[in-house]
Amino acid sequence: MKRRQFIKTAGIGAAGVAIAAPAIAQSAPEIKWRLTSSFPKSLDTLYGTAETFAKAVAEATDNKFQIQCFAAGEVVPALQALDAVQNNTVECCHTALYYFWGKDPTFAFGTTVPFGMNARQQDAWFYHGGGNDLINEFLKDYNAVAFPGGNTGTQMGGWFRKEIKSPKDLDGLKMRVGGFAGAVLTKLGVVPQLIAAGDIYPALEKGTIDAAEWVGPYDDEKLGFNKVAPYYYFPGWWEGSAALHFLFNQQKLAELPKTYQSVVRTAAAMANKDMQAKYDAVNPAALKRLVAAGAQLKPFTQDTMEACYKAANEVYTETSAKNEKFKKMHDAYMAFRNDQYLWWQVAEYNYDNFMIRARARG
Amino acid sequence: MKRRQFIKTAGIGAAGVAIAAPAIAQSAPEIKWRLTSSFPKSLDTLYGTAETFAKAVAEATDNKFQIQCFAAGEVVPALQALDAVQNNTVECCHTALYYFWGKDPTFAFGTTVPFGMNARQQDAWFYHGGGNDLINEFLKDYNAVAFPGGNTGTQMGGWFRKEIKSPKDLDGLKMRVGGFAGAVLTKLGVVPQLIAAGDIYPALEKGTIDAAEWVGPYDDEKLGFNKVAPYYYFPGWWEGSAALHFLFNQQKLAELPKTYQSVVRTAAAMANKDMQAKYDAVNPAALKRLVAAGAQLKPFTQDTMEACYKAANEVYTETSAKNEKFKKMHDAYMAFRNDQYLWWQVAEYNYDNFMIRARARG
Numbered sequence: 114m115k116r117r118q119f120i121k122t123a124g125i126g127a128a129g130v131a132i133a134a135p136a137i138a139q140s141a142p143e144i145k146w147r148l149t150s151s152f153p154k155s156l157d158t159l160y161g162t163a164e165t166f167a168k169a170v171a172e173a174t175d176n177k178f179q180i181q182c183f184a185a186g187e188v189v190p191a192l193q194a195l196d197a198v199q200n201n202t203v204e205c206c207h208t209a210l211y212y213f214w215g216k217d218p219t220f221a222f223g224t225t226v227p228f229g230m231n232a233r234q235q236d237a238w239f240y241h242g243g244g245n246d247l248i249n250e251f252l253k254d255y256n257a258v259a260f261p262g263g264n265t266g267t268q269m270g271g272w273f274r275k276e277i278k279s280p281k282d283l284d285g286l287k288m289r290v291g292g293f294a295g296a297v298l299t300k301l302g303v304v305p306q307l308i309a310a311g312d313i314y315p316a317l318e319k320g321t322i323d324a325a326e327w328v329g330p331y332d333d334e335k336l337g338f339n340k341v342a343p344y345y346y347f348p349g350w351w352e353g354s355a356a357l358h359f360l361f362n363q364q365k366l367a368e369l370p371k372t373y374q375s376v377v378r379t380a381a382a383m384a385n386k387d388m389q390a391k392y393d394a395v396n397p398a399a400l401k402r403l404v405a406a407g408a409q410l411k412p413f414t415q416d417t418m419e420a421c422y423k424a425a426n427e428v429y430t431e432t433s434a435k436n437e438k439f440k441k442m443h444d445a446y447m448a449f450r451n452d453q454y455l456w457w458q459v460a461e462y463n464y465d466n467f468m469i470r471a472r473a474r475g
Numbered sequence: 476m477k478r479r480q481f482i483k484t485a486g487i488g489a490a491g492v493a494i495a496a497p498a499i500a501q502s503a504p505e506i507k508w509r510l511t512s513s514f515p516k517s518l519d520t521l522y523g524t525a526e527t528f529a530k531a532v533a534e535a536t537d538n539k540f541q542i543q544c545f546a547a548g549e550v551v552p553a554l555q556a557l558d559a560v561q562n563n564t565v566e567c568c569h570t571a572l573y574y575f576w577g578k579d580p581t582f583a584f585g586t587t588v589p590f591g592m593n594a595r596q597q598d599a600w601f602y603h604g605g606g607n608d609l610i611n612e613f614l615k616d617y618n619a620v621a622f623p624g625g626n627t628g629t630q631m632g633g634w635f636r637k638e639i640k641s642p643k644d645l646d647g648l649k650m651r652v653g654g655f656a657g658a659v660l661t662k663l664g665v666v667p668q669l670i671a672a673g674d675i676y677p678a679l680e681k682g683t684i685d686a687a688e689w690v691g692p693y694d695d696e697k698l699g700f701n702k703v704a705p706y707y708y709f710p711g712w713w714e715g716s717a718a719l720h721f722l723f724n725q726q727k728l729a730e731l732p733k734t735y736q737s738v739v740r741t742a743a744a745m746a747n748k749d750m751q752a753k754y755d756a757v758n759p760a761a762l763k764r765l766v767a768a769g770a771q772l773k774p775f776t777q778d779t780m781e782a783c784y785k786a787a788n789e790v791y792t793e794t795s796a797k798n799e800k801f802k803k804m805h806d807a808y809m810a811f812r813n814d815q816y817l818w819w820q821v822a823e824y825n826y827d828n829f830m831i832r833a834r835a836r837g
Contacts, residue, residue, distance in 0.1 A: 140537055141503075141537070169737065169741045172733070172734060172737035172738075172741075173535050173734060173737055173738045173741060174734070175502055175503070175734045228830065228833070231823070231826065231827060231830075232595070233594070233595065233628070233751060233752075233755050234755060236748065236751070236752045236755070237751075237752045237753075237755035237756040238756070239752070240748075240749060240752040240753070240756070241752050241753045241755075241756035241757070242756050266595070266822070266823060267822040267823040267826040267827075268822060269821075269822055270822075329822065330818070347821050347822045347825055348821075348822040348823070348825045348826035348829070349822065349826075350826065350829070353826045353830065371534070372534060372535060372536070372537045375531065375534035375535055376534075376535045376738075379531045379534075379535060379741055379742055379745045380741055382744070382745035382748050382749065383741045383744035383745050383748075385748060386598065386602075386744050386745075386747060386748040387602060387744065389595060389598070389599075390595075390598045390599045390601070390602040390603050391599075391602070391603045393595050393596060393598070393599035393603075393815065393818075394599040394600070394602070394603035394604050395603070396818045397814035397815060397817050397818040398814070400817070400818050400821065401817070410821065412825060418829055422829075422833055451834055452759035452760070453755065453759060454827075454830050454831055454834045455759050455762070455763070455834070456692070456755075456758045456759040456762050457827060457831065458831040458834075458835075459631075459709050459710075459762065459772065460628070460629040460630060460631055460632075460691065460709045460710040460711065461593070461628060461629040461710070461827075462827055462828075462831060463709055463710045463774060464593065464629040464710035464711075464712065464715045465593060465629075465816075465819060465823075465824055465827070466824075467710070467712070467780055467784075468590065468593075468715065468816050469816055469819065469820040469824060471590070471784055472813055472816045472817070472820075473820075
């Protein structure tokens with residue numbers, strides 16, 4: 114069976130891969146897998162989503178299919194999760210595909226890109242807009258198959274030691290920033306730094322960096338950034354949403370009984386929904402605590418947003434010109450995004466607009 | 476085991492109900508259930524979500540647990556789905572809880588209420604804000620257990636034969652409207668009509684009614700409303716989102732092996748995510764077609780929205796005063812909603828705002 118065919122049929126309603134006669138031992142075998150997470154256990158929304166997934170898989174199979182989860186660094190470091198799956202060091206991982214944009218910037222579309230889709234739109238693209246098929250076609254070269262596995266929603270723009278009053282204030286700024294955003298911020302004079310979660314606080318405290326973004330109120334509060342950088346900017350235009358994925362070694366996934374393949378896919382979709390719900394539930398209280406502790410909420414100015422938007426479009430044009438895979442994914446993604454916002458601006462946005470103003474009046 | 480305990484432990488990580496020794500025949504028995512949907516097959520986003528759920532359950536159990544789906548009217552009419560589950564005519568159904576607000580207005584919070592939460596917020600409340608536990612505590616009296624099972628996102632405000640230029644234009648209007656919204660619209664002089672999907676078009680064409688709301692572009696286009704009522708208003712303030720549920724007869728669910736209980740819960744969460752993604756994917760093109768065919772998109776005026784908001788709050792106060800269950804659910808729901816919009820207005824809303832304006836400029 115060709116790889117493309119496998120991807121298209123691996124899920125719900127799949128014919129599945131060739132499996133021998135349906136003896137009980139074969140249709141429900143005992144299997145133990147390892148999953149490496151790109152996140153530390155302390156970040157429970159991120160790391161916890163892998164545990165939620167693994168628990169659902171174990172329960173659905175009467176504990177016959179067990180996936181043991183390891184935090185970043187326990188088996189391999191956070192940013193080697195893809196390599197570990199590709200080489201079958203582990204059978205699967207839970208990660209953000211944009212961590213691997215250094216291998217190929219096309220990876221970024223799996224998580225998010227600057228001025229990309231919001232969380233619901235990104236899932237619409239994955240599940241019913243052909244997005245996840247495109248991601249998996251691209252991942253063939255990495256011996257991996259991906260299912261969406263969580264989202265953060267729109268992230269914050271991060272913590273700054275000084276105010277950003279215009280795009281010029283970004284010039285020369287040393288900033289911790291994840292994913293493909295670094296390529297855009299470079300155009301505005303930012304010196305992007307990729308620093309793991311645990312090392313950001315001391316770097317910001319010492320002034321080795323001037324700014325740092327991570328996720329949003331709940332996670333940022335845990336990392337303590339408000340104590341060393343008072344200005345908390347929004348929105349994180351490079352992460353209008355951020356999708357995680359469960360990645361599977363393609364041979365290992367294909368060898369599973371079709372029952373287990375379906376269990377894995379369904380559990381991933383459940384975990385995808387669950388992570389967003391958890392972030393949405395815990396962020397408001399964290400935001401209140403941060404503001405009470407002195408964090409100064411600031412929107413990026415309109416001219417700063419415009420300058421970043423222009424820089425992002427330049428990067429897309431330049432990268433598309435030299436990378437065919439990137440161009441194909443970019444064009445599909447942006448066409449879908451533009452249609453999504455055509456509809457979003459009507460009912461959804463106007464409803465939120467009214468509710469926000471009604472709430473503000475009390 | 477007490478009912479409350481069962482609800483709290485029925486899901487992921489549950490100890491499960493008492494099951495006899497783990498002989499193979501008992502841990503993975505062959506079971507056939509019937510599900511009655513409150514929707515016709517022609518509305519594929521709504522009806523199809525039950526099929527998506529049932530397929531995932533069958534695949535996860537190697538076809539041992541099969542749930543056959545029936546469209547509204549095949550076993551019982553759309554609005555008798557709850558009764559059918561309560562009386563064990565069928566083991567489960569797929570429905571909108573607000574259809575049953577005539578039994579008790581508290582049902583409305585399971586789907587949505589006027590000026591309620593948007594879809595992501597509603598799921599945050601269900602899964603991580605205690606909302607689904609509250610719903611299931613309430614459903615004890617109906618012998619049912621509910622898991623969230625789909626959402627439409629913010630709906631449109633419906634189709635009107637005449638323009639609504641101020642709240643006064645609502646006075647005397649005969650309007651097809653679902654759920655608890657009728658109680659609010661009555662305060663503004665609307666005469667609400669509950670009419671099943673298939674009967675709305677002729678009523679609107681003949682002028683028996685002056686306006687009708689259903690869901691949004693994709694479904695409304697199928698029902699053809701644009702041909703008989705040109706003004707298409709937004710947002711549907713009575714449905715900032717609309718959640719569906721899978722409802723289970725509580726004894727039948729408790730009798731399932733714990734493996735199947737977990738499969739059901741995980742499949743429901745997957746279907747919940749899947750329905751929203753499908754609506755988001757198909758609505759933009761439908762909206763374009765409707766506008767090309769002459770539909771006139773109109774926002775409700777600010778004074779109309781304000782008058783409706785005031786009327787809704789009056790209804791909440793009045794209903795809370797005479798219904799303890801309603802008051803308990805209302806207070807929990809509204810506290811959660813207010814915190815949700817405190818956070819939503821920061822990153823998420825500002826991001827969408829910029830993206831919508833950037834798109835409009837081209």
